[in-house]
Amino acid sequence: MDLAELEEVLAEASLLVEPDEAERLLVSRVAERLLESCRERFLKKGGVLDVSIEGSVAKDTWVRGRGEVDVFIHFSKETGRDVLESTVLNLGREVIEGMGGRSWLRYASHPYIEGEVDGVRVNIVGCFKVTHGRWMSPVDRTPFHTAFVKSKLTSELRRETRLFKGFLIGNGLYGAEIKTEGFSGYLSELLVIRHDGFVNLLRSASEWKLPVFIDLTEAVKRDEALRLFPNAPIIFTDPVDPSRNVAAAVSLTKLAELMLAAKLFIESPSLDYFKPPSRERRDLAEVDLGSRCLLGVLFRVEKPSPPDIFWGEIKHTMRGISRRLEKEGFHVYRSAAAQSGEETLMVFELSSLRLPEAELRVGPPVWTGNALDFVRKSLRRGDRISGPWVDGERLYALLRRRAQDADELLKEWIKGRQVAVSSQLLDSLRKAEILTSEKGLVERLDGREEFIMFLEEFLDGVSTPIKHFREAE
Amino acid sequence: MDLAELEEVLAEASLLVEPDEAERLLVSRVAERLLESCRERFLKKGGVLDVSIEGSVAKDTWVRGRGEVDVFIHFSKETGRDVLESTVLNLGREVIEGMGGRSWLRYASHPYIEGEVDGVRVNIVGCFKVTHGRWMSPVDRTPFHTAFVKSKLTSELRRETRLFKGFLIGNGLYGAEIKTEGFSGYLSELLVIRHDGFVNLLRSASEWKLPVFIDLTEAVKRDEALRLFPNAPIIFTDPVDPSRNVAAAVSLTKLAELMLAAKLFIESPSLDYFKPPSRERRDLAEVDLGSRCLLGVLFRVEKPSPPDIFWGEIKHTMRGISRRLEKEGFHVYRSAAAQSGEETLMVFELSSLRLPEAELRVGPPVWTGNALDFVRKSLRRGDRISGPWVDGERLYALLRRRAQDADELLKEWIKGRQVAVSSQLLDSLRKAEILTSEKGLVERLDGREEFIMFLEEFLDGVSTPIKHFREAE
Known part of the structure; x- marks a missing residue:
């Protein structure tokens, strides 16, 4: 690695990830107004003890263009959960609308209000005000997370955190939600703190062996952590709660992609790794199937579950279909899914679309x-x-065999409930179009630009960090 | 099981396996003459201490039509192996030819003379006359085996032994040679002695669990035997030498076939089990390939090794080819080989003859x-x-893939030595015809009746005991 070259890339990358003055001003103004407005409305309510700003805005670690204001409403421990929820939903909505914004309901471990004010994403979340360790709901730890990170971050480490988050975003690895199974904001901050900077972290990640165990507080020993989290590919014990693995959402594949991305970036540093890979608008005519054997499932879900639950259903269903195909004698090379509006497309690449007789x-x-x-x-x-x-x-x-074709078999299995699919998707899957590359899969996607782009990427089949490497080399 | 029916079948089977008076007379006359003649020639030689009749004729346990006279020449321990061998080969040949018979060389653990006198198969084998346990060559145990079995057999058990041997022959399970990997004569006798009869033995075999441990002398405990012979599917400790497994030559498949044959026979007793399965003369036109995927290797070996070594080479080569095919992505359902004159045919049934691109x-x-x-x-x-x-x-x-077809790939692998085949067969395999059911395999066998019959049986793919069951039911 050429150090001068690296420094140049990092300097350019900083420009990509550091919010400019205008953005800082806008975000902090929205944050202050929202905090003020929440204090006014909520503190009057019985049981509400405090209102605070949490998350990346409180910690000053958000990536340019991604400022998101999280306001936490702290309820007394005696408050009923239903009261907490209805108070947050009703007053939260009023607050945001009172500021001229739009709001809607979201679900994580419990309902919260998401909204937009002056073009800035805002969240209003209810938690219980507890003493350290006496958690009553998962978000009760958040104020402690904020305090811990703020106590450790210098302005230099804030810059490094933003670089790392930008690197994760550019490689499709940022976010703990089920669709991504990647690295949360809090985990990113802890990793940078632990390695005292971005480049050190990447150097370390490029040499990790599995399972990865990382710790800041030495509260838990490696052996004990491996016993506590036996199947986790990466364990980062939460400095706020050592019984918890901050990296629990990270899948083995995403962890491996970070390790590989670190290697590739160190091998040939490039600004590309901080940008989403280039996606070009594609025409149907450009899709070259060659001799590929694709099985596609195209279906419509009119009232999908919240995204995290929906993607859990999709992944569960794809695993079920893959396993059933393998059990029958097919070989599944890869699979992926995309969503566009109400439509979802799952694609499986097989070694053959037809089993022997x-x-x-x-x-x-x-x-x-x-x-x-x-x-x-x-x-x-x-x-x-x-x-x-x-x-x-x-x-x-x-x-x-009675039936040899993958599409016919899959239709039968879904009809006869002989494949483990998500029960929430069963009705949609019964009406799904089961298509193959030999029988009109691509033609059926005509006009659906997002699906065509997804299919092109699927056919190329190159993991995001490797795409950057290919462009950088 | 209907006992009357069983008794009737066993009575009929006895007629098949018991030699008649004429055969007994012929065999015993040949045995006496051969013994006399060997005594005359060999006892004059320095180092020869004794001459004896061993094997199934000595024990009176041979199956009708299979009388085979084994004469053992006992040499003193001081005799050199080369002297023993040359004496047996030279004088043995003279003895047989002096009796108007034909003779030829055979190899087991060491060379011996095989021949035919008055239509009866004879063997002349040299051993060292040793005290019990001080074995110098593997055949030194044989006289002790003969003595042990003779001491245990009653005339009733002789009849039962012949039934069991006939049952093994009828199911393709008789013989310890590598081509068969089945049950030797001595093992058959011990099994009948141990279970005190044929039906008891079959009842027991139908309930065996793996690994099977059988013992007559209690010299070795089950646990110790399993440690001594860790991979043997069946262990029968030799009463003459408890450190030896009499059943060492029995393959798992042949053991399982005996267990299954016992079950099937008990379920529906029939004389069929004592006869070789019916083989009809077949025409090429009768071979129905359906959608079968056969890969054939037809080759000529002009000077093959002795049968046991040759079949070892064939089996080793077939395992090597099967493994290579599996490694490449083919699925090998079954394989088998047949020999006819100088030609050998190996056949592999695959799920497909072509891999995906x-x-x-x-x-x-x-x-x-x-x-x-x-x-x-x-x-x-x-x-x-x-x-x-x-x-x-x-x-x-x-x-x-560069190449997708099984036959093309196999040709390349043999040429490039990328498949583990027996080195003795390598030259022959390089000139082999690699054929498939799609590309003229059956047509190429036109006029080779034995291969056509072999192929018909291979295509039916029913194990011999199950063939009997199919005919009996």
């Missing part, structure tokens, strides 16, 4: 009680091709 | 030193279809 039926070991039964039934089957025979301790037979 | 290349985990290298090289490859991408901790890419 003959299917190997694995029978019981000869010493089991049903060996005789398998022999007798196999001999009588109309779809017997050959066998039964003995190989090792087991019986086998070769049978003729 | 796209091949998934599994790259290294992202945390390894060569992850960067994989990324760089994959991006530059002319055969790249898509990727590289990250999934879990690993990198993957989709590449275009």
Whole structure:
């Protein structure tokens, strides 16, 4: 790594991620007005003890163009959850609308109000005012997170945090929501603090071995953490609550992508890594399927669940379909999904869209009680091709398949509930169009620009950090 | 099981397996003459201490039509192996030819003379006369085996032994040679002795669990035997030498076939189990390939190794080819081989004779030193279809295959020594015809009746005991 080159890239990247004066002014003005207005409305209510600004605006770590004001309403521990919720929803809405903004309902661990004021995203969230450690709801930790991070960040580390967040955004790794399964803002800040800067963090990440264990407080030892979180690919114990893994939402793939992105960036630093990969407007005619074997599921969900729940359903369903396909004898290379309006498209790339006519039926070991039964039934089957025979301790037979095509089989499985799909999506999936690259998948997407772009990217199949590397090299 | 029915079947089976008076007379006359003649020739030689009849004729346990006279020449321990061998080969040949018979050389653990006198198969084998346990060559145990079995067999158990051997023959399970990997004569006798009869033995075998441990002397405990023979599916400790497993040659498949045969016979007893399955003369036109995917390797070996070594080479080569095919992405359902004159045919049934154009290349985990290298090289490859991408901790890419057809690939692998085949067969395999069911495999076998019959049986794919069951039901 050429240090001068690196410094130049980082200087340019800072320009991309640091909010300018106008943005700072706008965001802080919205924050102050919102805080003031919330104090006026909420503090009058019984049970409300305090109102505060939290999140990246409080910590001054937001990335340019992504300023988002989080106001927390602190309720007394005695307040009922239903009272907390209805108070936040009703008064929150009034506050935002009173400021001339728009607002809508969102769900995380509990309902909160999201809105927009003067073009700035705002959130109004209710929490219980508890002493450290006596959490009553998950967001009760947030004020402690804010305080901890503020106590550790210098203005230099704020710049470094923004670089890291920008790097995560540019590589599709930012955000703990289920669609992304990446790195939350708080986790990003802790990582930068722990490694004392962006470049040190990337150097470290490029050499991580799995599972990754990181700690700031030494409250929990590595061995104990691995026992507490046995399947986590990365563990960062929360300095505010050591029994909690701040990185719990990070998937193995996203962790590996960060590790690879760090390696690639160090190998050839480039500003590209801080920008979303270039997406060009595509025409249907440009989609080259070659000899690809794609199975597509296109369906409409009129009243989808909130995004985090919806993407959980999508991922659960895709896993179920992949497993069923593999069990039947297909080989699933990759899968991905995209949403556009009310429509969702799931795509699976297979080694083949058609199974061989003959299917190997694995029978019981000869010493089991049903060996005789398998022999007798196999001999009588109309779809017997050959066998039964003995190989090792087991019986086998070769049978003729009823259906061989992936699309036909998937239709049957959904109809007959023989595939594990999300129950919330079942009705939509029953009406889904099951398409293949051989039978009109691409043609069906004509005019749906987002799906065409998604398909082009899927066909290229290059992970985002590698796309940057390809452009930078 | 209907006992009367069973008794009737066993009575009929006895007629099949018991030698008649004429055969007994012929065999015993040949045995006496051969013993006399060997005594005359060998006992004059220095170092020869004794001459004896061993094997199934000595034990009176041979199956009708299979009388085989084994004469053992006992040499003193001081005799050199080369002297023993040359004496047996030279004098043995003279003895047989002096009796008007034909003779030829055979190899087991060491060379011996096989021949035919008056239509009866004879063997002349040299062993060292040792005290119990001080074995110098593997056949030194044989006289002790003979003595042990003779001491245990009653005339009733001789009848039962012949039934069991006939049952094994009828199910293709008799013989410890590599081609069969089944049950030796000695093992059959011990099994009948241990279970005090044929039906008891079958009842027991139908309930065996793996691994099977059987013992007559209680010299070795089950746990110790499992430690001594960790991978053996069946252990029968030799009463003459408890450190030896009499059943060492029995493969898991053949053991399982006996267990299944026992179950099937008990379920519906029939004389069929004591006869070789019916084989009809077949025409090429009768071979129905349906949609079967067969890969055939037809080759000529002009000077094959002795049968046991040759079949070891064939099996080793078939395992090597199967593994290579599986590694490449083919699925091998079954394989088998047949020999006819100088020609050998190996057949593999695959799920498909052609691989998909796209091949998934599994790259290294992202945390390894060569992850960067994989990324760089994959991006530059002319055969790249898509990727590289990250999934879990690993990198993957989709590449275009150069060759997709099983026959073309196998030709290349043999040429480039990229498949583990027996080195003794390599030259023959290089000149082999690699055929498929799509490209003239069956047509090429026109006029080779044995291969056509073999192929018909392979296509039916029913294990021999199940064939009997199918006919009996």
